[in-house]
Amino acid sequence: MKTQISKSASGVRAMKAGLSAILVALLSACVNYAGIHSDQQMAQPQQYESTQSLPAESGHWPSADWADQFGDAQLKALLEEALKGSPTIAQARARIAGAQAYTETAKASTMPHVNADYSLTRQQFSGTAAVPPPYAGSWQTQNSGLLSASYDLDLWGKNREALKAAVSQLQASEADAELVKLTLTTALARTYNQLARLYVLRDIAQQEVERRERIDRITAGRIATGLDTQVERKTAQANLATARSALAALDGSILTTRYQLAALMGKGPDRGLEIARPALGVGDEVRLPDNLPADLVSRRPDIVAARWRVDAITHEVKEAKAEFYPDINLSAAIGLDAFGFGRFLTAASRTGSAGAAIHLPIFDAGELRAQLKGRYADFDDAVATYDQTLISALSGVATQLAQIRSSDVQLDDAQTAQQAAREADDLAITQYKGGLTNQLTVLNADMNALQADQAVANLLMDRRDQQIALASALGGGYVDTSSEATRSADSAAPSNPVVAAR
Incomplete structure (x- = not known):
């Protein structure tokens, strides 16, 4: 009896050994992916020197309601309306739904x-x-x-890797949707600030029209007393017409900017006519948060989307390798x-x-190897795209900060120049009215005062525009939480996707 059992066990072992030998022989005879790999690695924020350009200032990251710092209730309402009605947001939602459907299809292949x-x-x-x-x-x-x-x-995990790739693409689509929201709200806030700029410049232009009217009246009085000629009168009238033309141009720009705001909200142009004059405040103090380069990778939706696409292609590489088995x-x-x-x-x-x-697969004329090479090319491209996105993000934050600091310095000097130019203009008109100077002196002083007023107004509006751009460059309150959700579904990104793709 024992002899029979021993013989039976020996036969089973021999059968297993034979099957193993056959399998090894078949695998050695079939196509393989030897020599196909990638050495690309995703860059780390610490690789790019930024401590001088992006100093730690113990500031706070922007919150989702970053626009509230300017104290304009109308801007907040416009942003909410845009997020509800803009076609670009609807397009982003549709892309997420498509990615979700593809994920469900990939999951079905594993069941x-x-x-x-x-x-x-x-x-x-x-x-x-x-x-x-x-x-x-x-x-x-x-x-x-x-x-x-x-x-x-699915002994080699082909279907499982396809599912993980689909999940990562879904996460990338969701990050893309957040990027669309941030881009939309940033564009709307900056356009709204442009509307505020135009209104301020219109006020200056209206004051200039009134000054030119005053100069024209003074010139008419001086002609009556023989101090000026018709040459000065015509000059004063020409300058008055020019000032009125500039005022009309600003009215046209205000109207077109209203139409732009309506389009950003996904509404018809008539909606723009209902927008009241902006009442934007200065905003919060500008200070960068600590540990900025490292934390930025989870605060910028474009960086998050690029990282998930690298992860998706990592799994596609594994899927392509499984095709060889x-x-x-x-x-x-x-x-x-x-x-x-x-x-x-x-x-x-x-x-x-x-x-x-x-x-x-035993012989396929190189089709599977070509497919794997294509996946690795996609991987290299995704890694390079991620690196470039990270570089652009760091550069964008540094650029906006530098512009804000520069505007602060320029503003002090510009306001000093404005005060001096305004006093010189008032003095020149008083002397002109009293017959102590000529019209050319008055016009030069008036032009200097106009330019000084415009310079201060533009610097103030530029600084606020740069604050909006900085909030956007810091992610606009976005925080990536997709990794936790993915890990709970057993489809998380690997800690080092490059290693997994080799």
Whole structure:
């Protein structure tokens, strides 16, 4: 008895050894991906020197309601309206829905499939073919019902990697949607600030029209006393017309800016006509948060999206590698098959099957290797895109900060120049009215005062525009929380996707 058991065990081991040898032989004979790899690695924020340009100032990251710092309730309402009605937001939501559907499709590939089929066929069988009597040459009704199941063993993880890639693409789509929101709100806030700029410049232009009218009246009085000629009068009238033309141009710019705001909100141009004059405040003190380069990678939606795309292609590389290995599918079916209706539900009509199908690529003229090379090329491109996105983000923050600091310095000098130019203008008009100076002196002083007023107004508006741009460059209150959700679904990104892609 023991001898028989020993022989049986020996036979099983021999069978396993034989199967292993056959499998090794088949794998060595089939196509492989030797020599295909990538050495690209995602850059770390610390690789790029930025401590001088981006100093730690113990500031705070922007919150989702960063626009509230300017104290304009209308701006807040416009931003909320835009997020609800803009077609660009609807497009982003549609892309997320498409990515979600693709993820569900990929998940279905990892699960068993069960199908039920039924067919009813009325057929005349040939009397000279393989069908025996009494069915040969007769009409028969064939009933067939089949319940089948199939399952891909996915021994090498091809379907699982496809699912992980789809999940990562979904996360990238969601980050893209946040980027669309941030881009939209930033554009709307900056356009709204432009509307505020135009109103301030219009006030200055209106004051200039009034000054030119005053100069024209003084010139008319001086002509009556013989101090000026018609040359000065015509000059004063020309300057007055020019000032009125500049005022009309600003009115046109205000109108077109209203239309731009309406378009950003996803509304018709008439909606822009309802927008009141902005009442924007100075905003919060500008200070950068600590540990900025490292934290920025989870605060900027464009960087997050680029990182998830690297992760997605990492899994696509693994999926492409799995194509080189045997693919084993299990299938089983049970059903009923009979001629006529009377015998369909009888035990004799039962039918069943079970089996396995193995697919092993042996020679494909280099198709699988070419596909893997393509995936690695996509991986290299995604890594380079991520690196460039990170560089652009750091540069963007540094640029906005430098512009704000520069505007602060310029503003002090510009306000001093404005005060001096305004006093000189008032003094020149007083002297001109009293006959102590000529019109050219008045016009020069008036032009200097106008330019000084415009310079201060533009610097104030530029600084606020730069504050808005800085809030956007710091992510606009976005924080990436997708990693936790993905890990809970057992589809998280690897800590080092580059290693996984090699």
